Amino acid sequence: MQLLQTTDKDFSVKFKTLVSDRREVTVDVSGTVREILADVKVRGDAAVKDYTSRFDRNNLQSLHLSETFIAEHATQCPADVLAALEFAAERIVAFHEKQLPPDIGYTDTVGVKLGLNWVALSQVGIYVPGGRASYPSSLLMNALPAKIAGVERIVMTVPMPGGEINPAVLAAAQVAGVTEIYGIGGAQAIAALAYGTESIAPVDKIVGPGNAYVAEAKRQVFGTVGIDSIAGPSEILVVADGQNNPDWIAWDLLSQAEHDPSAQSILITDSEIFAQQVIKAVEKILADLPTTKVASASWQKLCSRHSGQRFSREYTTA
Amino acid sequence: MQLLQTTDKDFSVKFKTLVSDRREVTVDVSGTVREILADVKVRGDAAVKDYTSRFDRNNLQSLHLSETFIAEHATQCPADVLAALEFAAERIVAFHEKQLPPDIGYTDTVGVKLGLNWVALSQVGIYVPGGRASYPSSLLMNALPAKIAGVERIVMTVPMPGGEINPAVLAAAQVAGVTEIYGIGGAQAIAALAYGTESIAPVDKIVGPGNAYVAEAKRQVFGTVGIDSIAGPSEILVVADGQNNPDWIAWDLLSQAEHDPSAQSILITDSEIFAQQVIKAVEKILADLPTTKVASASWQKLCSRHSGQRFSREYTTA
Known part of the structure; x- marks a missing residue:
């Protein structure tokens, strides 16, 4: 678990390393x-x-x-x-x-019939x-x-x-x-x-x-x-301010951490207090989780970043 | 160019070989x-x-x-x-x-907001x-x-x-x-x-x-x-009865044949006369086509198959 603050002067390097490091663990099979x-x-x-x-x-x-x-x-x-x-x-x-796409069918201005049918x-x-x-x-x-x-x-x-x-x-x-x-x-x-x-x-x-x-x-x-896609190690990014329930956010983060030791869970928040609450909640849950070994391996970093926009300070847990 | 008739007793073997042979020419790069x-x-x-x-x-x-x-x-x-x-x-x-997909957004019966936004x-x-x-x-x-x-x-x-x-x-x-x-x-x-x-x-x-x-x-x-996809050698399959213009069908078949020497063009028809007309039309076009070398390499087979449904006899040119 790493906690980074956007005000740290090496924040951007650390954050980039954190995110890209994860991609390097894949063994060539x-x-x-x-x-x-x-x-x-x-x-x-x-x-x-x-x-x-x-x-x-x-x-x-x-x-x-x-x-x-x-x-x-x-x-x-x-x-x-x-x-x-x-x-x-x-x-x-x-x-x-609700996702079923509609067929397309029409005759254009010069009289050509055009269409697309989903099969x-x-x-x-x-x-x-x-x-x-x-x-x-x-x-x-x-x-x-x-x-x-x-x-x-x-x-x-x-x-x-x-x-x-x-x-x-x-x-x-x-x-x-x-x-x-x-x-x-x-x-x-x-x-x-x-x-x-x-x-x-x-x-x-x-x-x-x-x-x-x-x-x-x-x-x-x-x-x-x-x-469908190449499913890599799981990842989750949660953006949440201090008005959220730290337990819920902790469960969200662990929902992906438990998949794979190289899974990655990141929280971006503008409240250091909230970040600490989430960390405590995660640790409490980890003590009881049947998948604790895998989830703990993923849960090793917490970092933060600064956007200067909606969140004046953001904390990223990963 | 091969002409197969569905009434040939080895039709299904020949047709299968024709279609799958093409996939074998790919060199391992x-x-x-x-x-x-x-x-x-x-x-x-x-x-x-x-x-x-x-x-x-x-x-x-x-x-x-x-x-x-x-x-x-x-x-x-x-x-x-x-x-x-x-x-x-x-x-x-x-x-x-007309293909732009609509977003989905609704609140279900228990009050949960669900949605899907296209970005x-x-x-x-x-x-x-x-x-x-x-x-x-x-x-x-x-x-x-x-x-x-x-x-x-x-x-x-x-x-x-x-x-x-x-x-x-x-x-x-x-x-x-x-x-x-x-x-x-x-x-x-x-x-x-x-x-x-x-x-x-x-x-x-x-x-x-x-x-x-x-x-x-x-x-x-x-x-x-x-x-988007793995683009293999091009292929085209045209299903047409004798009521079509052989020149148009010939151009359709050659539109893909010219892409690649291992491209494949197949015509399925119920009229042997029409199949022969298309072959003549293709040969006439090939004589003048700037891409004639590639297209001719693809144009080497013609076969036919029997469906017993709409077409009582079908000819497949490939």
Whole structure:
């Protein structure tokens, strides 16, 4: 945690270092990923099973999770979590329905018909992290917009380290209307979705967050399929003055810090007192957070900057 | 040129081979591109100048093209071409203004304010090919939507092989409101736009077509900046029955064939007579086309397929 003040004479150098340092921690995994992609392209299911056995310690007979398996595990999702997922799904649908773009169609002054029609992709793949990060809510936010757009085949891959899977992820998949689930992850899952294997038909676009290997695999298959974006380490920037609730701001900052040890959370504020309150609130929460180890690693800096505009002094916690 | 009929018993194999073969011709340039990107990242302008000297045989004192240089060369654009560019620009603006997406903002049933505001990127880079392909129209189609969206800094790079530049490209840049032009191309131009150099400030997103090196460079910098897409070899698929003008269809097919020797043009039709008329029309045009060498290399196959639906027999020229 660093606290910088814009009145410090080396503020701009320190702030710049803070922000760009984070980008340097990424290990170059492109060679390893390239090999995995090439192997899956050639050997298909056999290669995916080998990597799944090696990286996830999971010997899958079938990559595809059966209806029975999904149903059995999804029912283990606690009722209150399921209710929360259903409530979230309703709200996500309501929001994204408003995003549906209108078609364009008109005849110009010289009589030429011009237009643009939106057509949904027929099949998309959603990567859902297992292991450290298990986000049923991200699954809803990725799958439901596809459903609303009219995508017919929504495929999901989720790694099952040691054969384990979070029941809430499978429950969320049911709520969101995912049509196929495969118990695989990493670059091998991205390769299977992009190129197809004997048991997995290829998709048109791959979305969803993943670790550095998944991000690099998406970068490499981009062009063969569409992708949403390269998800780097998470980051959050909160701009808040002293009239805010320090606990809420602390939770907002930690919401990203817990994703990844190289995640970055920054608060810009004009009140040093408020900055100190937020720091205390974060430390209090960190003491109890199940993800405290990761979140603490991210939570190491606090800095401030001066804008001279709306905030006469700004503090940035990072 | 290949003519396939859906009634051929090996039709589906041949058709599949035809379509996927094209994707195999791409040479792997990723290693070379990686080196160029890394070099520009470290050495900046000096590296860009070295590559420009080597690949474009052009020893630039300054990467930036001066107002005077642009004005002098743009005036060499023939008056009828300039008039056509201005006419095209008007039509492009009229179309893309209709695409401006509306913001979303509402308060839900429990009183939570939700919204989505569209904000233009502040700076974009447009890659414009020089050499074999010089497309002032593509420049208009890339720059004007940025202008309409509200992008303030629109940077363009265009290689000048042997110091040459197409006056129509500079005239189009003026018509489109491009704010800076650099006389560079290839992976080195993409690197300069993505990472910045001493004389070129980095941009947020890079768009525009280029050769295999440019496409691979865009893939590699994706994540550091946004990109539009990986432009592969061009392709066009025309579905037309015998009631069409064979000359028009021939021009449509050649419009993409001329881009690249590995471009692919396919016609699907239910009339063998029409397919033969289009082939004749293409051959007649090819005899006179300035880009005949490239277009002829692409024009080598013609095939057909059977849908059993609207077209009882379909011919595919590729």
